[in-house]
Amino acid sequence: MESTKLKLYIGADFVSAFALSAFVALKEKQLSFELVTLDLKARENYKSSYQDISLTCKIPTLIHDGFALSESSAIAEYLDEIAPGHPKLFPLDIKQRARARQLQAWLRSDLLVIRKERPADLIYFGKKETPLSDEAQAAVARLFFVADRLLEEGADHLFEDWSIADTDLAIMLNRLLANGDRVPQRLAAYVRRQWDRDSVRAWMDIERAAPAIQ
Numbered sequence: 001m002e003s004t005k006l007k008l009y010i011g012a013d014f015v016s017a018f019a020l021s022a023f024v025a026l027k028e029k030q031l032s033f034e035l036v037t038l039d040l041k042a043r044e045n046y047k048s049s050y051q052d053i054s055l056t057c058k059i060p061t062l063i064h065d066g067f068a069l070s071e072s073s074a075i076a077e078y079l080d081e082i083a084p085g086h087p088k089l090f091p092l093d094i095k096q097r098a099r100a101r102q103l104q105a106w107l108r109s110d111l112l113v114i115r116k117e118r119p120a121d122l123i124y125f126g127k128k129e130t131p132l133s134d135e136a137q138a139a140v141a142r143l144f145f146v147a148d149r150l151l152e153e154g155a156d157h158l159f160e161d162w163s164i165a166d167t168d169l170a171i172m173l174n175r176l177l178a179n180g181d182r183v184p185q186r187l188a189a190y191v192r193r194q195w196d197r198d199s200v201r202a203w204m205d206i207e208r209a210a211p212a213i214q
Helices: 017-028 048-054 072-082 094-109 112-117 134-150 164-179 185-195 198-204
Strands: 006-011 034-038 061-064 067-070
Touching: 006 017, 006 048, 017 072, 017 164, 017 198, 048 061, 048 067, 061 072, 067 072, 072 094, 072 164, 094 134, 094 164, 112 134, 112 164, 134 164, 134 185, 164 185, 185 198
Parallel strands: 006 034
Antiparallel strands: 006 061, 061 067
């Protein structure tokens, strides 16, 4: 495994929540990898050369031994398969592992309005001076309900040990926290703990340019 070169294709702006998740997965597995950036505004991800690699023109995409894989949750599962030693990205218990995957899928599919009104850019570049719509407020309420149920009182993580689902949940919650939206104190503290991990800090330490003011 160590002799095989890993590449991770991500957007050159370094703001994608999904790129962050895949980056953290690689860092937590302590795997060496090369970052390859694409200018998404110039639609470099739609060029035939990249489509030949990614199939779906999406980022992030992981390259391992000639095999290309997109979708951050699939990448995390794959990394746990090819590098099965500790640390694990998913819980060892089969039911907890299934719950982690359920949470990941839900965060990616059911909260699109939060992603639209509170884009991940806020985590890096500050507030968006617009109130949440009624639809977004309803989605936020669902998010808080799920997070509160899954995170036991006094627990540092969703499950017995850290998992990549913790990073994914913290990213979604941090969209709100970074904007100054109300987040329950217990969940805000949970986000800060996740953001203090070395893997997340490594991502946050990457230099990125603020978007031009329109």
